[in-house]
Amino acid sequence: MGRLQVAEKKFHFGYRVFYNLFRLFPLLYSNLELGLLFTVLTVAAAVGNEIVNYKTGKIPGKFYLYLLERDEGKFWHEFWIASLAYLGLCLLYATLTFFSWCLYLVLRRNLVRSLHKLYYSRNLYYKLNGIDNEGIDNPDQRITQDADKLSKLFATNILPVVLLSPFIITYYSVHTWQTAGGWGVGMVVVYFLIGVVINRILISPLTPWAARVEKSEGDFRYKHVSVRDNAEESAMYRAEKYEKFASEESFAVLFQRLKWFIIWKFPSQFFQYFFDYYGGVLSYAIQFFPIFVFGMYKNLDPGHLSQQISNNAFYFIYLINCFTRLTDLAMNIGELGGYVMRVTELVDHAKEHVYSESNEGFTEVISSLETRTGLSKKSDNLLVVQDLCFGAPTQPQSLIIAGLSFNVPSNKSLLITGPSGVGKTSLLRTIAKLWPHQAGKIDRNFADEEVYFLPQRPYFPVGRLSLRQQLEFPSLEVDTPKIPIDSIIEILKTVQLSHLFAMCGDVNQPVDFEWQDTLSPGEQQRLCFARMILAKPTLAFIDEACSQVDENLEQIMYHVLQNHNINYVSVGHRQSLKRYHDFELNISNSTTSFCEEIRHEHFDQF
Numbered sequence: 001m002g003r004l005q006v007a008e009k010k011f012h013f014g015y016r017v018f019y020n021l022f023r024l025f026p027l028l029y030s031n032l033e034l035g036l037l038f039t040v041l042t043v044a045a046a047v048g049n050e051i052v053n054y055k056t057g058k059i060p061g062k063f064y065l066y067l068l069e070r071d072e073g074k075f076w077h078e079f080w081i082a083s084l085a086y087l088g089l090c091l092l093y094a095t096l097t098f099f100s101w102c103l104y105l106v107l108r109r110n111l112v113r114s115l116h117k118l119y120y121s122r123n124l125y126y127k128l129n130g131i132d133n134e135g136i137d138n139p140d141q142r143i144t145q146d147a148d149k150l151s152k153l154f155a156t157n158i159l160p161v162v163l164l165s166p167f168i169i170t171y172y173s174v175h176t177w178q179t180a181g182g183w184g185v186g187m188v189v190v191y192f193l194i195g196v197v198i199n200r201i202l203i204s205p206l207t208p209w210a211a212r213v214e215k216s217e218g219d220f221r222y223k224h225v226s227v228r229d230n231a232e233e234s235a236m237y238r239a240e241k242y243e244k245f246a247s248e249e250s251f252a253v254l255f256q257r258l259k260w261f262i263i264w265k266f267p268s269q270f271f272q273y274f275f276d277y278y279g280g281v282l283s284y285a286i287q288f289f290p291i292f293v294f295g296m297y298k299n300l301d302p303g304h305l306s307q308q309i310s311n312n313a314f315y316f317i318y319l320i321n322c323f324t325r326l327t328d329l330a331m332n333i334g335e336l337g338g339y340v341m342r343v344t345e346l347v348d349h350a351k352e353h354v355y356s357e358s359n360e361g362f363t364e365v366i367s368s369l370e371t372r373t374g375l376s377k378k379s380d381n382l383l384v385v386q387d388l389c390f391g392a393p394t395q396p397q398s399l400i401i402a403g404l405s406f407n408v409p410s411n412k413s414l415l416i417t418g419p420s421g422v423g424k425t426s427l428l429r430t431i432a433k434l435w436p437h438q439a440g441k442i443d444r445n446f447a448d449e450e451v452y453f454l455p456q457r458p459y460f461p462v463g464r465l466s467l468r469q470q471l472e473f474p475s476l477e478v479d480t481p482k483i484p485i486d487s488i489i490e491i492l493k494t495v496q497l498s499h500l501f502a503m504c505g506d507v508n509q510p511v512d513f514e515w516q517d518t519l520s521p522g523e524q525q526r527l528c529f530a531r532m533i534l535a536k537p538t539l540a541f542i543d544e545a546c547s548q549v550d551e552n553l554e555q556i557m558y559h560v561l562q563n564h565n566i567n568y569v570s571v572g573h574r575q576s577l578k579r580y581h582d583f584e585l586n587i588s589n590s591t592t593s594f595c596e597e598i599r600h601e602h603f604d605q606f
């Protein structure tokens with residue numbers, strides 16, 4: 001199944017970023033206890049940091065005093081206190097960083113788990129990756145990278161500053177007010193407001209550019225993953241030059257976007273540095289008020305005056321620094337906005353999907369209940385299809401199949417034939433409820449766990465799984481083997497795959513190769529077939545699952561199905577398939593499809 005190109009969405013920086021971040025809180029804190037614990041520890045470490053910072057801020061003033069008073073005893077005493085204070089400060093900085101990284105880990109785990117829950121629910125991953133061109137780009141990347149960057153920025157850069165700033169600003173504003181009056185505080189606030197306005201303008205482009213860069217990162221990575229997955233096919237086509245060209249094209253888009261992202265970062269970066277450093281000069285300007293305007297400290301001797309000036313400088317600089325930390329945050333928030341918008345878009349899409357599915361699901365349940373009661377009275381058909389009409393989910397108005405009716409009686413097998421592209425596989429998708437249908441009825445007289453769909457392309461999950469895990473897929477109970485070893489030996493012998501035992505050494509141990517890259521297409525089909533037999537379904541839908549094996553093996557495989565009393569519906573082109581089926585449904589086009597009994601005496605002559 002190809003990956004669909006999805007139209008790029010435009011994200012803007014605005015109140016929605018904060019609103020969406022707020023909406024992500026239940027996901028970020030889905031494990032509330034751990035999330036809150038590390039938030040509190042991070043904030044506590046940050047508070048401790050501020051307190052010790054405050055203490056160390058007064059140390060230079062004391063040094064000035066003791067040096068000017070030439071008091072050696074007090075000088076050394078202060079020296080040892082300062083040494084201890086700075087040791088504590090460094091320890092607290094490290095602790096703050098440690099807790100904020102722990103918080104990042106917890107938030108990321110919560111977010112990823114919540115996203116997985118949505119992504120792997122009601123086939124959303126199939127819809128997003130396979131059929132939904134109205135959907136969203138690179139959902140995988142949103143779960144892997146965007147969620148990572150979002151949690152990291154939030155936990156390590158944003159949260160401690162946002163939570164602490166109001167308190168620190170109040171505290172140092174009071175100190176500044178006491179020494180430099182309303183003028184001093186006013187100057188800092190005006191300085192901050194100018195910073196906010198300039199920042200608001202400068203960071204606006206960062207959100208859309210961060211989102212664009214992320215999309216291109218996803219496309220670039222996907223190109224390489226697809227080359228890795230199809231390396232052999234591509235090499236057979238001698239497609240080196242094409243792959244290089246296509247990979248570089250994809251990187252060129254990423255490069256351009258990264259370039260613009262970095263260019264847009266430049267003015268914000270300049271302003272951030274300017275605002276930080278110019279704050280130092282401003283703190284001297286504030287000293288103007290107590291000394292020149294209010295005429296304070298006239299009765300202080302030079303030692304105490306320099307101590308006072310040093311302490312005041314610390315308060316002013318710290319207050320300015322609190323505000324500049326907030327404006328510095330702006331750049332992080334601009335970038336965070338891109339990730340927030342991409343992750344919330346995935347969440348919204350998932351919720352919309354679950355909502356629409358649950359409505360559909362309800363109708364399905366009602367119709368299936370009605371059908372089952374009806375069927376038990378009227379017939380023992382496993383499947384009844386009446387006047388079925390459907391199109392691809394992306395273009396439901398252009399029907400692939402219209403007005404199709406047939407049924408599958410129990411203990412009878414059906415072969416679906418027809419030209420390539422007529423809609424045979426799509427019919428199975430509709431029966432499997434992967435695709436909706438526009439009109440008609442599908443009565444499924446079997447439970448979901450009784451049916452097995454064997455797809456056209458063999459699938460072996462990656463992770464170097466053991467032979468048993470591959471055969472028991474998609475079972476989660478890896479530690480408690482479900483299938484007896486004798487059954488595995490028997491079925492692998494029947495489908496002529498006994499050599500796999502030697503290949504993997506131990507049935508229960510992980511292998512050192514990937515199954516999909518190693519087995520031949522025919523072997524892959526046979527192993528998938530063995531997996532189906534071991535699953536013991538009541539009814540199997542088999543989509544050209546013997547196309548890569550010879551007719552002898554095909555016969556063996558169908559005899560296995562019959563010996564295990566599995567009802568089956570096959571899709572296929574080969575004439576030889578007819579001998580293993582009771583009915584043939586030939587889909588030729590919307591009006592002339594027919595279903596008829598296969599005359600087996602015809603085959604018996606051979």
Ligand SMILES: Nc1ncnc2c1ncn2[C@@H]1O[C@H](COP(=O)(O)OP(=O)(O)OP(=O)(O)O)[C@@H](O)[C@H]1O
Pocket residue numbers: 130131392393394395400418419420421422423424425426427
């Ligand atoms: N995800 C999709 N979105 C849009 N159209 C699709 C999608 N999947 C299949 N189609 C179209 O639906 C039609 C039927 O495809 P389908 O795979 O069911 O054919 P088929 O009869 O099984 O063909 P074959 O015998 O070659 O396997 C084709 O025209 C195909 O291009």
